[in-house]
Amino acid sequence: MAISAGVVQGSKDVKIHDDFWNPFIELVRGTVIPYQWEALNDRIPGAEPSYAVRNFRIAAGIQKGEFGGMVFQDSDLAKWLEAVGYSLANHPDPELERTADDVIELIAKAQHDNGYLNTYFTLKEPGKQWTNLHEAHELYCAGHMIEAAVAYYEATGKRKMLDVVCRFVDHIAAVFGREPGKLRGYDGHQEIELALVKLYQATDDERHLRLAQFFIDERGTDPNFLIEECRQREGYSHFQKKQLQIPTVRQLAYNQAHQPVREQEVAIGHSVRAMYMYTAMADLAKLTGDAELLAACRRLWRNTTGKQMYITGGIGSTHHGEAFTFDYDLPNDTIYAETCASIGLIFFASRMLQLESRSEYADVLERALYNNVIGSMSRDGKHYFYVNPLEVWPEASESNPGRRHVKAVRQKWFGCSCCPPNVARLLSSLNRYIYTAAPEANNVFVHLFIGSTAQLDLAAGQVALRQQSRLPWEGHTRLELTAAPPDTAVTLSLRIPSWCGGRAALSINGVHADYETVNGYAAVTRQWTPGDIIEWEPALEARLSAAHPQIRANAGKAAIERGPLVYCLEEADNGRPLASLSLVGSSRLEASYHDELLGGAIVIAADGHADERDSWRDEALYRPYAEGRTPEPVKLQAIPYYLWGNRSLGEMTVWIRVNG
């Protein structure tokens, strides 16, 4: 597969109009962003204060007081501002824009004369700047400020915040580098790397790209910066408030700083840090044509998605360090699968798609989006799962400490935590993930089937189209060309989703059409005329999926999927214990739309069995197997995973034992 470095681009001129997705995006705009603003201003009654805005007011000299919150508290305000930027681009809102402008004024006032910007170090540890990159998230917060600035600039054309971060980046470039006297280091939590790429794309300033490259290139080299830095602090830990042992190189795998990034073979350590880093690596591979970096991206992608990913698109098998463990270790009950990590995986997938249009990237992107990510949010937008389990036993979440991190109900969100703002910024920028274009090749790629209008610039001219999709409930997608360059052939590449099993029908203007399959895309090259209608129908049927035999946790089990949606059993429909239910492997899977179910959804019924339970005496834990009676036939009822936990507290499972 040839790389078309520098030619495939994500599209920004895309507006979503989709029955399934608009409610989510509206929820973010109408509820999540305003609610978060109240939280950032400490105005949610009964909630822990965020301190985020207050910290900036104090740092700006407008208010008296002390710093509050975590060392990375600034990033909450930044993520909010970034989401606001995306939201304004989709949906102008003068009042919200005024609020954002005021916040930007405030941020600018908190900036030091030399460009430095971080309220924690301004207020709490002045003079200690850049002495604890390992723990203090200083460049991480800078990265989020940069992402916010770029999003806001792109939405509004206003430069104020962009200028603030450019000055900040000038300062950072004066502090970090290979020149004598500069810090040859990087942050403990990757984020600024991908942000600097975005900044470069907004500013065209090569220095921004080179700084991103510096951070990526330095990471994990020997002598290890984070270890040397820790020695300089004599092991003092910000979080522990005491001296700790100097970390070993091996321990720095948590930060993906145990070896140079180009040498890394497997996804390891804190999964959000890993995804943000891989995203930046893919960006740089594309922008610099760095073949070694590309090879590392492909390798890390393959390991992440081919060895360490849950069927829901969740990643991170352990809550200890919110981290990867090792190949095929995907426990369903002690899982982590943090929402932010799946969002990071979506970032990584989107950058890989910009490097090379292979449908596997979009398949994973879609899987994470429709399952892990939207499943994390409640229907009111105010309750979230940070951990997204595939198996829940509420009593175990309550009483077994090894499962206490797995919550059986979404938690109230009171402002300052990572996942909800990350969901907000992803959903409000969802329009960026649907299409890419290869301008020189005059090729338009449709990765996601989400109703939208789009304009894409090709060498031959502009293509505009309107997509209508019935996903996730039906496979039918209709594309209408509303503009096409005259006299030039243009290729339309429609993703053949993995879930259709290769069965996808194409028609053009009502006539069946053949297509060539290129890297998982149905490619049709012709001269298009405005008004051309393309109908694309990947087969969308409920199906049973099996897991790789090395995944011990899923042996003898199957999961129900339908199109991009993973399904699950809930106690509300199937009783308990769910473990006593099994599925008939050859069962017909009957799909039916239930419009009273949580906004309407297709439910799947399947033939199964319930192990006989009545003949057990309460005091007997074990008995001869032969005493068991034949399991009773039952009808199992599965709902989409993204809707779980919205009814009564109860058990849930994705993987179901197969018996018969």
Place this chain on the structure above:
Amino acid sequence: MAISAGVVQGSKDVKIHDDFWNPFIELVRGTVIPYQWEALNDRIPGAEPSYAVRNFRIAAGIQKGEFGGMVFQDSDLAKWLEAVGYSLANHPDPELERTADDVIELIAKAQHDNGYLNTYFTLKEPGKQWTNLHEAHELYCAGHMIEAAVAYYEATGKRKMLDVVCRFVDHIAAVFGREPGKLRGYDGHQEIELALVKLYQATDDERHLRLAQFFIDERGTDPNFLIEECRQREGYSHFQKKQLQIPTVRQLAYNQAHQPVREQEVAIGHSVRAMYMYTAMADLAKLTGDAELLAACRRLWRNTTGKQMYITGGIGSTHHGEAFTFDYDLPNDTIYAETCASIGLIFFASRMLQLESRSEYADVLERALYNNVIGSMSRDGKHYFYVNPLEVWPEASESNPGRRHVKAVRQKWFGCSCCPPNVARLLSSLNRYIYTAAPEANNVFVHLFIGSTAQLDLAAGQVALRQQSRLPWEGHTRLELTAAPPDTAVTLSLRIPSWCGGRAALSINGVHADYETVNGYAAVTRQWTPGDIIEWEPALEARLSAAHPQIRANAGKAAIERGPLVYCLEEADNGRPLASLSLVGSSRLEASYHDELLGGAIVIAADGHADERDSWRDEALYRPYAEGRTPEPVKLQAIPYYLWGNRSLGEMTVWIRVNG
């Protein structure tokens, strides 16, 4: 069931002569006790020093230096001395006895004039005695000293150590009590309660019994002693070396001090602490006829063994606090099942048997002994499992932090840890668990089928017998009466083990005999003559067992058992991943003796299937279930659980998926 309080007694005049058990007991005598002595004296090259003997030498003024080791280091020396006592009773050894006498001299020299005895507080925190019962194990160490003293006194008749602990107990009784000015408290780690009962049985001094009763009665009453004590220390923690929050009543469930013991409904908290406490409660229920305490013992027994026990007799479902979790939560992979906890369960069971001869107590005792306990020790006596899992994936033990406490190989034992000395003292006193007698009823109970000679005193006179047993490989047991009271009917009660499914044949002098079943025992009452031969043959066949459907972890699975032994699959015999294997539910289970296998053992072969694995591509984690091919028939080979982990590093599982 009537209680015969005060009349059923464990037998001490019992000698074991058994092909299966003698090697274990010999291993303790010939290897474990000498090796531990070296360890206690810091003479194991390359090992962390124990400091235990050294601490006593310093406290006795013989040597200069500082205290070393844990706050409860003294208990290691005490447990060693207790094991020596039992060993000398079975097998005189003048040199070992001399060593022990010297140790006792040393201990006596370290005792304060007022009777106080604890090297930690003597050397490291003089003046701080009895200020941190919650953490400092002061009465716990005293309890182990008392147990050692009683064992040594009973073995040798020498009073020196007994006198030392009696003086210590006098001091404790002067410090603790309900009188004004005394501490109305108890230890954070139960142990002294059961020890004081043993002391009472050796001394007949009622004050010793009353002190045990005091500690049991005070525990968990309001106001809570441990909380008040912690307030007095202003929350200072010995282990954390800083002030902590004052614990809540609920947190004291860890120490079973959250409510009065008579009100406790479920086994909760640290499982060893729980077992030691229940043991003392059962002792006191018997000795004082306390019906409320008896009811609590029965309730806690039922909960422990009927809701929270692994099939191996392991207890404690989580390593967080080495604790119980809740009913039916018995994960096989994140399990704790500490060796010491199963030993504590054996103590508890033996006391319940002394309260009331119901076979369920002996069934559990046997289950814990033949599986969890002896499985913890390697065949060289120098390597131990502290955690005894039912499912092992070595890579997960290495790389998933939630499973890191589960070791895939037995750990080298370097002296100062709880489980190995506990195994040593249990195995060297195993003769005490085989029989009980109800003297007034002239009833002799045979609980365990272990080759031995025994003398038991009944109201009518002495009964002596010789037991020969082929357990665990065959069910046949032969009892020869070597003495019997003339002219009086005596009842012999032979346990009908749960594993025989009620099928057990009795013959007397070669003639088939009927028996009455009383609480799970085959009771035969007659006038016996020396030379009478009783043959007892409970059906011993390999069988499949199922777990209660509320145990989610074992749904759809079965375990292989044979007689008292639980079996397991190992990678060495069956390949990997073991999870891809399943068992045919109706399979014949073929037992055959393999004399080359780890000292000789019966291996069980069963029909099973291996999920098809070859058609999986390495990079695919999930695929349509329909693509799976039919599983291949395979022969599964199971070995006794107690032998697992003695060959190459590999996977192990007790519970096996049933398919077909």
